[in-house]
Amino acid sequence: MDIDIVDEDENPMLHRTDVRFEVTHEDATPSRLSVRDSLAAKLNKDAEEVVIRKLDTKFGMRTTVGHAKVYETPEHAQDVEQDHMLDRNKIRSDGADEDAEAEEA
Numbered sequence: 001m002d003i004d005i006v007d008e009d010e011n012p013m014l015h016r017t018d019v020r021f022e023v024t025h026e027d028a029t030p031s032r033l034s035v036r037d038s039l040a041a042k043l044n045k046d047a048e049e050v051v052i053r054k055l056d057t058k059f060g061m062r063t064t065v066g067h068a069k070v071y072e073t074p075e076h077a078q079d080v081e082q083d084h085m086l087d088r089n090k091i092r093s094d095g096a097d098e099d100a101e102a103e104e105a
Helices: 032-042 074-080 083-088 094-104
Strands: 002-011 016-024 050-057 063-071
Touching: 002 032, 016 032, 016 074, 032 050, 032 063, 050 083, 063 074
Parallel strands: none
Antiparallel strands: 002 016, 016 063, 050 063
16 A cells, blocks of 8 residues: 655644545555554654545545545544544544443443
């Protein structure tokens, strides 16, 4: 899997960088988590700071176009991103798990 950064836009107000990228892959479309880990490694960031928003593979192609948001810290990601995007990217704070357990009790 090879990742090429197409465009980067700084967003200082939300402490993040919006990244558009292109993934070239040999087999089926790679999973969101494997793309997140590879993109984080390419950008020298922690995987908890990268949120993959969209992956789009055209039928029959070996190229996937994606959009990600790269935050300065995992806390900024948890403050800004919606819960379902944090769940999809397996980014949860320890406090969020405790809140869910408290609601069940």
